[in-house]
Amino acid sequence: MTYLIEGRDGPWELVVGLEVHAQVISQSKLFSGASASYGGEPNTHVSLVDAGFPGMLPVINRECVAQAVRTGLGLKARVNLESRFDRKNYFYADLPTGYQISQFTHPIIGEGAIEIELADGSTRMIGITRLHLEQDAGKSMHDQDPARSFIDLNRAGVALMEIVSEPDIRSPEEAGAYLRKLRMILRYLGTCDGNMEEGSMRADVNVSVRKAGEPFRTRCEIKNVNSIRYVMQAIEVEAVRQVEIWESGGSVDQETRLFDPARSETRSLRSKEDAHDYRYFPDPDLLPLVIEEAWVQDLAAHLPELPDAKRQRFQDEYGIPRYDAGVLVAEQATADFYETVARGRDPRLAANWVIGDFFAALNRTGRTIQDSPISADALGGMLDLITDGTINGKIAKDVFEEMLESGESAAEIVERKGLRQVTDTGAIDAAVQAVLDKNPDKLAEYRSGKDKLFGFFVGQVMKAMAGKGNPALVNEALKKVL
Amino acid sequence: MMLTELTIAAAQGGLRRREFSAEELVGAHVAAIDRLNGRLNAFITVTSEQALDAARRADAILAGGGDAPALTGIPLGIKDLFCTDGVRTTAASRMLEEFVPPYESTVTANLLADGAVFVGKTNLDEFAMGSANITSAFGSVENPWKRAGDAETVLVPGGSSGGSAAAVAARLAMGATGTDTGGSIRQPASYCGIAGIKPTYGRCSRWGTIAFASSLDQAGPMARTVEDCAILLQSMAGFDTRDSTSVDIAVPDYRAACGRSLKGMKVGIPAEYRVAGMPAEIEVAWEQGIAWLRDAGCEIVEVSLPYTKYGLATYYIVAPAECSSNLARYDGVRFGRRVPGASLDELYEATRREGFGAEVRRRILMGTYVLSAGYYDAYYLRAQKVRNLIRKDFENAFQTVDVLLTPTAPSPAFAQGEKMDDPVQMYLNDVFTVPASMAGVPAMSVPAGLSASGLPLGLQVIGRSFDEESVFAAASALERAAGFTHRPAVRAEVV
16 A cells, blocks of 8 residues: 655655664674673773773674674675775764774675565565664763763674665555564574664664655655654654645755654754764774675574564464464564474464463563463463363363463363363263253243254353363253253 | 993893893993983883882892793883883873873783883874974984084984884883884884884784874884894784784794895895985995895895885875874873863864874874865875785785885984974985885884984885895895994993
8 A cells, every 4th residue: 555645736655764773682892892781880891992092903793793694694685705894983972982983885784675564464575775783882971960971881882783774665654564574583583682762773764755756855864763653653744844845845955853752743953064074984903804605604504583484384384374473473482482382282273372362361461471471381281181172162261361370280270170171971961951951941942943042051051060061062962952 | 341232132141141130231221211311302201110120020030040031121112102001101192191001002011921121111203193203292302313523413313213213222222112104113213223123014913002093003123233123023023813903923033034144035126216316325325235235145136116106195195094083082081181171072172182283183184184075085095096006016026026125214314493394394204114114014224324424324124024034134134234333422321
């Protein structure tokens, strides 16, 4: 479905490209041995290299390079066996050396693509232009003291991957789908935790509008948007702003803007004239980064199964619907949980339980799959009791709730509460007879042709048996006597 | 025995034979510094007490017999560009006037591990930018040499390692470390009548050495003999995982290379180094050097390095470009000088205006300019291309010859005040030394004789990458033939 902005003189098309900064998961920083972990007291994860002391030199962290290559492979992108690091020069108090080491002309990863799926089930390919490695800056804190600013260098030098998309995105929904899919891939790969609230994934959003069939018009860049929802909102309001400018006879200036979610508007940060001249040049402290094809192959061989492939496999192997498969692979942990539950069991029953009662329970209790009160094995154990006829589906729901509360296994609960399904036909026959005896009027109605009352009798028998009757046997017994 | 007259090689033997103690040896140099540094200003920081303590420890080790490390008890000067743990390191700049690093550079750590004793931090041009040691925030260095019959005129020691060169020439230290970006070891060595080698780029770690131009900076030794330089480089050199541009190649026995026969060695004489206006006495010294090497069994070959003439222009794009970025960290925020300002930009401006001298500011401006949008392609990118051509020049020449022989500098030491109005005139001092820096190849200056005015003249031997051995071999042959025994007017034993 095409997203168009209705202007005074007709519809406008939206053109969006995203630059995502994804913090690399690694023990230490991109060019120093200091810890790259989040949190920590200010300025406790800082080496002399990070602080830009005289004579200190950067040394590339092999693991960060591996993470970038894994990500490139996950984005089905070209891996450049030779890449280079450049210096991006600018002064700021939280940039200790006065330059950021980045990859300007020769990034480690070239063209790739991400397939996104929209609400209507349609899919689109969004091109990836490049991925490069660069250092994060430190953090300036201006709100700690009336007169002074404080600097925390814990983050200075931590590795970032900047992932640049082609201007292929045509609606806020596509931008959201792109970011969710990218985040899913990064999380599967274990190369970025994708946590936008903590700032480990941030997006710069390039927005322009045009009439159908036109070449691109001037774009604005909205910097550092830190949630998917805000990205979608920012695109929407920025596009409207640009349409209004064009339609009132003005022209959009190429500039950097900020999104203010409180007012739902974008504001100019700096114009092209004030733009920094970053004076990029190759960093003479670092040789070109050369990696071996064999090493890349080895990383490729050890990549985890990615969401698209896993979803297809779930459909093929487990025979579950595409939609269900999509829900289950949204997070690696969920997919793993499901596979544990489904192993050696009815995969469709497993999918129904995981997506249905289990997800609902997590939602209700505010838990995540990682700290779920019911383990995959415990849920599987309960399914086993359904399958072998120990309990029926209705009892299972009660057992599940009990598991949620007590943490006991299904078998323990069934045993303790005597919930074992009654398959003894003698007991069932007796219960059936008792119900018929108690309801002679209904029996007469049934016999005179009111077939619908069959369900009433089933319900009454089950009630009499405290829900423990085997539904199939109850049906059979009723049919026989009726 | 004048302990300050000894070579390092001789002192090593004397210490081991207990002919004198390390305390006596170091003490003699400390005393000389006390007497002469006020005049020469070769040291920014003198560490007499630490040096004498270290000397006494060295004596304990030497007394223990066995294998004392090679440089045990040898007093050295350290260019104040090498960070020294707990000892103020200034780069001769107001910016780092009070800066005391909490770490030791790899090169000086290597020397300390081999037992060397540091008598102080030697003066230099601010951030190693200069060719006369007149840009130091701690004052100029005086060359200990005097023109014949002129005891008054103060001559420059060359630069940027002018303090190291003057200290070694005046016998205030037995050797010293230098750094060479475009000639900063070789040119002052030539002006002060001592030997000095810039090894191959990547041979000595740059870790902990304050950067000027990262793709050119290389540490090296300065001493009064070629063999002493070999002894010092042996200790300074080596692969360092903390410097990505350091090269993992075994360090050969340099001292052994000094005595090596030159029979069959091919020596190239680059035609392009015969620059217009070169003083006749430089030409004569060069011809004499050629004759000495021919006599030593070398084959002399005319070679061409056609891109030499672009060397200096290229250098003055590449080096300032890198320096403009390298010096951005001196911003008053984390260490070094801070001049407060009402805003961050004002703090930067005030700090850098007060912290940097005129020459450093000039180079930062030039470097910022050549990297700017719209100028990058015309200057920096083109300079990098020319640099590759210069490198190819040397590769081509080394297809046919083993080493090259050239003068080190186009003149002997000049007087303070001369050449100072025009920075370009000053930059021309490096015309013979810059090409080897651009190519990264090893090059050494060795004293070859005196000018008509009685000042030392150096010859430069340039070798293949990582073939410092051939450079040492040819330089020591020149040294033997020259028999350079002249000494400067101002020196330790002259009262």
